[in-house]
Structure formats: C-alpha cells, structure tokens
Amino acid sequence: MSEGLKSCPMCGGKASFNTTTYAPRKKPNAWFADGTPVTVAHAVNCQTCGVNNKGILGGYQTQRQAAEKWNTRAGEEA
Numbered sequence: 040m041s042e043g044l045k046s047c048p049m050c051g052g053k054a055s056f057n058t059t060t061y062a063p064r065k066k067p068n069a070w071f072a073d074g075t076p077v078t079v080a081h082a083v084n085c086q087t088c089g090v091n092n093k094g095i096l097g098g099y100q101t102q103r104q105a106a107e108k109w110n111t112r113a114g115e116e117a
C-alpha cells in the first residue's frame with residue numbers, strides 16, 4: 040500500500056500510510072474542508088524518523104490526498 044509514496048523529505052526513509060480512527064462523537068470537534076466530521080483520517084509517516092503529515096486534523100480525508108500532500112512536500116526544495 041505504499042504505492043506512489045516518495046521517500047521521507049527529512050531523512051530519506053521509507054514512507055507508509057497511517058490511518059487514525061476517532062471514536063464517534065455526538066458533537067464532532069473537527070471537520071474536513073467539505074464539512075464532513077473527521078472520523079477517519081489518512082496520513083503518511085516515515086518509518087525511520089517518524090515525521091508525518093497528520094497536521095491539525097490528524098490527516099486527510101482520503102489516502103490519495105495524504106499521498107499527494109506528502110509527495111508535494113517531499114518534492115519541495117528548501
């Protein structure tokens with residue numbers, strides 16, 4: 040499932056998907072951009088140094104979004 044993930048921008052380590060599931064809440068306290076309550080969040084993390092792109096919401100709505108963000112960051116030149 041590490042399809043299309045670039046290596047870690049910090050250490051060059053191998054990246055993998057990370058999924059966080061939140062217990063259902065009567066009153067959600069976080070929402071994705073389209074208004075969907077955050078119950079499952081997808082992110083990418085480095086297996087070597089542990090850096091991740093969870094951000095403030097704990098991740099992205101889809102694994103594809105998480106991968107795109109990760110790869111954008113990995114491709115950035117300082």
Ligand SMILES: [Zn+2]
Pocket residue numbers: 047048049050051052085086087088089090
């Ligand atoms: Zn790393």
